[in-house]
Amino acid sequence: MTTPTLHINHLQKNFGKFQALKDITFDIYPGEVFGFIGPNGAGKSTTIRTLLGILKASGGQATIFGKDVFKDAVAIHSRLAYVPGDVYLWPNLSGGEIIDLFLKLAHNKHTEKTDQLIKAFQLDPTKKARTYSKGNRQKVALIAAFSTEADFYIFDEPTSGLDPLNEEIFQQEVLKLKAAGKAVLLSSHILSEVEKMCDRIGIIRQGKIVETGTLQEMRHLTRTVVKVQTVEPTPEIAALVGVHNVEVNQNGSMTLAVDSEHLDSLMEYLSKKQILSLQATPPTLEDLFLRYYDSEVQTNEQ
Ligand SMILES: Nc1ncnc2c1ncn2[C@@H]1O[C@H](COP(=O)(O)OP(=O)(O)OP(=O)(O)O)[C@@H](O)[C@H]1O
Ligand SMILES: [Mg+2]
Incomplete structure (x- = not known):
């Protein structure tokens, strides 16, 4: 069995x-690529700061490359790259100088790849950091991280200031890391980003992981919305197991929600009623997210 890069x-x-x-x-x-999502104050950054060895855990264990995150922080950091959400830079140095400084601190060099990244993210590296916008400061940290040769990349909301074009570049770079066999921890509030890139997702709420798994696995926990029109009437539909919120639309079609594990039996029932049209909308990460974010909702509700 492969050893995990990160074990918590x-x-x-x-x-x-x-x-x-x-x-x-x-x-x-x-x-x-692991997506780390959860509401404000849930504990994402605290987890990450503990992993970086900045904070000392009060209990439990965390290892990176099999080494203790606090005791072996120096050894771990030689193979780790990190980008925070709030990037602070030396105001009187230029973006280019700061990128080179970050690389030097990580025992890496400015390479052709660094130049390619500067170009891709369209950063003007000659300007002083104090003139940079939030997005430009994030680009500086991202360019340095992506041109660092590491085995584990930690991003804590790295794209909150990026415009859609640069967000796209970010996603491409993360997918390259993944293809190269690197491990990535991505904390993000941008659900489309998580949905597109992450193999597995962990949802954190009030300091606890409430769910981990692939998006596919998590979708089983939610409902698919089905819009259907049949030739024959379907009087029993609302009573079928797992079917909720049946509504009849003006044109005679119906909209309903079905628990993903009961989709099969619903389809079997509908197929006997001569389906005229059918449209199924799978739950989005957003639906899942809202379910966990709302503290009133029990995770095993009907
Ligand atoms: N140094 C500290 N001292 C006391 N409380 C702290 C400290 N750092 C974080 N906290 C608290 O711990 C909780 C978790 O904060 P954390 O920053 O980890 O959340 P987060 O999930 O990263 O949220 P966000 O999505 O807003 O970035 C919050 O209630 C926060 O107020
Ligand atoms: Mg945070």
Whole structure:
């Protein structure tokens, strides 16, 4: 079995009496992009800061490359690249100088790839950092990270200031890392980004991981919306197991929601009623997300 790049087991972090991390457990394997999502204040950045060895865990374990994140931070950092959401730069250095400084600190060099990235992200590296917008500051950190030869890349909301074109470049670069067998931890509020790139997702709420899995696996937890029109009437439909919110539309079609695990039996029923038209909309990550974000919702509700 492959060893995970990152292994987190029941990680906890207290700030005084406040327990910011109660129970964090997940692994990331080489060649995997892991999406780390959850509401504001859930504990994503605290988890990441613990992984970077900036904070000391109050309980549980976390290892990167099989090494303890706190005790072996120096060894780990030689194979790690990190981009925070709020990038602070030296105001009087130019973007280009800062990229080279970041690379030097990570024992890497400015290469052809660095130039390609500067071009792709359309950064003017000659300007002083104090003149940069938020998006430009993020680009500086991203260019340095992507041109660093690492085995594990951690991004904590790295694209919140990027425009759609640069967001696209970011996604392409992450997919290149994945293709090269690197492991990536991506904390993000941009669900389309997570949906497009991540192999597995972990949802964190109030310091606990409430769900991990592939998007496919998580979709089983939600409902598919079906719009259907049949020749024959379907009086029993609302009583079928797993069918909810049946509504009859003006044109005679029906809209309903079905638990993904009961889609089969619904289709079997409908096929006997001569289907005229059918449109099924799978749940989006957003539907999943809202379900977990709303603290009133129980995860095993009907
Ligand atoms: N140094 C600290 N001292 C005390 N409390 C802290 C500290 N750092 C974080 N917290 C608290 O821990 C909780 C988790 O914060 P964290 O920054 O990890 O959330 P997050 O998931 O990254 O949120 P966001 O999506 O807004 O970035 C919050 O309630 C925050 O107030
Ligand atoms: Mg954060």
